Structures are given as structure tokens and as C-alpha cells.
Amino acid sequence: MTDALLIIDMQTGLYDGPDKPFERERVLGTINHLIQGARNAGAPIFVARHTGPAGSPIEAGSPPWQVWPALDVDEARDHLFNKTRPSCFLGTDLAQQLHAAQVNQLVIVGMKTQFCIDTTCRVAAELGFSVLLPEDGHTCMDTPTLSAQEIIEHHNATLAGAFVKRVRATEIAF
Template identity: 55%
Template sequence: MQPSQHKALLVIDMQNGLFHASPAPFAAEPVLANINQLIALARQAHAPIFFARHIGPDGSPFAASSPLTQLIPELQMNASRDRVFVKRFPNCFRDTELLAALKSADIQELVIVGMKSEYCVDTTCRAAADLGFRVVLIEDGHTSVDNGVLSAEQIIAHHNQTLAGPFVQLVSSAAYAF
């Protein structure tokens, strides 16, 4: 079996209400380009691609039917091949079908990109490592916004530094191969 058949790409919360918010996420366009490059590489390798959408309670701005929760149209998603799932928590595994889908596909390495670095990306990286996956965090494939204490650039750098080693293998988008 080829190694790429044991790898999957997880794109977290690249949705209108986060990516197209004001202020814009740090390095939004380069991060989007890097994610789309990884989507293309995963597709060429026939690796499964999963897209997470974060939703909130009915009646909230992030209700499931809200345009804010819809994935951004700039993503190179293929609705007939890729899997989209909704989540209500920062951990992409909590109360979702993601773990079962990854196990069913015999995935051993999970490549993670998306938003926001300090919330869903961080939480999912840690959870995936705890679940026994080899986790690859694409260092230039996740983003956030300034939070009043740290700039988004600092948040991203901090999470890359903190997660690398015990939780993830940190790799640039240009250096990763499926």
C-alpha cells in the first residue's frame, strides 16, 4: 500500500464568518493559496480530504443555516469527493463522524490546516495526537486574528512552537508531500 493511502488532509473552519471577517486573518491570501495547493496535492495522491464547518446554536449568527458557517468559495473543494462535516466544539473529533471516517479509511497521518490557530487548530492537533495519529501541522497553513494581547502573527508562531514535537510534526506547505 502506498504511504499516501494512509494520509488525509483536514481543513478546519475555512468559512465566511471567520475568513472573511473584519479584521481579516493574518496572511489570509498566502494561507488560502497554501491550503489550496495542499488540496490539489492530496487530490493527486488520492488522499481523503475533510472540511470542518463550525456551527453554533440555532438563532445565533453561526447557526447551521447561516451564510457565516458556509465554507468559503475560494477553497478548491470538490463536493462530490470531499467530506464536509459540522462541529460545535473546538475539537474536530468531539461529537462528529471524523474519527470513524479516518479509522474506516485506515488513516495514520493527519495533515491539519485552517482557522483559528489558538482554538480549533490547536485543540484538534492535540486531540489527534492523543488518538494516536501522526499529526502534521502545516506551519504556513493556519491563521488567526489579533486578540488584543498578541498579534495574529505571534499567535501563529506561538502555536507552531508549542505544538511542534510533543503533538505535531511542523512542515511548510512547500515541503509537504502526500
């Protein structure tokens, strides 16, 4: 059994949209560090792109839909896939790919904390995967009600225990 890195929605339209994610440069650096660790260990890397319907700002193939160029993704080696829901599992073959690769533990990073990170962590746990959530490896934007920092802190605390093992990115060894 092995570990895998799952990177969620690090796309141009979200990362560099009108509302910038909290500590986006630091989070990008953290994710790139995890990518290198996974690559060095031969762990599979899965990259989810949220895909909107035709005519939406993040429709397949549009510039905002593309993976952020500074993300160290290798499209020839890494497993890129599209999703249309907050869960990386619903409507995709991610679970089948993880089982085929004999993955039992997922390291989940990316965007947006309160939507796709939260949902994917919960569903992964329900599907029997062990989940490591780097508390410093996901981000989102401020909302009218809560700051991004508050959202991140809340989800780190809420997901820990029942759904994920909360860690710092530097504690992860693939």
C-alpha cells in the same frame, strides 16, 4: 495506511468577517495547493465547519457558516462535516471515518490557530494519529494581547514535538 488533509473552519463568517485573518490570501493559496496535492495522490480530504446554535451568526445553513467560496472544496468528493466544539473529534464521527479510510497521518490546516487548530492537533495526537502541521497553513486574527503572527509562531513552537511534526507546506507529499 494513508495520509489525509483536514481543513478546519475556512468559513465565510471567519475568513471574511469584520476582523480579517493574518495573511489570509497566502494561507488560502497554501491550503488550495495542499488540496490539489491530496487530490492528485487520492488522499481523502475532510472539511470541518464550525456550527453555532440556532440564531448565532454561524448557525447551520447561514451565509457566514458556508465554506469560503475560493476554497477548492468539492462537496461531492470531499468529506464535509459539522462540529460545535474546538475539537474536530468531539461530537463528530471524524475518528471513525479516518479509521475506516485507514488514515494514520493527518495534515491539519485552517483557522483559528489558538482554538480549533491547537485543540484538534492535541486530540488527534492523543487518539494515535501522526500529525503534520504546516507552519504556514493556519491563521487567526489579532487579539488585544497578541498579534496573529505571535499567536501562530507560539502555537507552531508549542505544538511541535509533543503533538505534531512542524513542516512547511511545500515539504508535504501525500
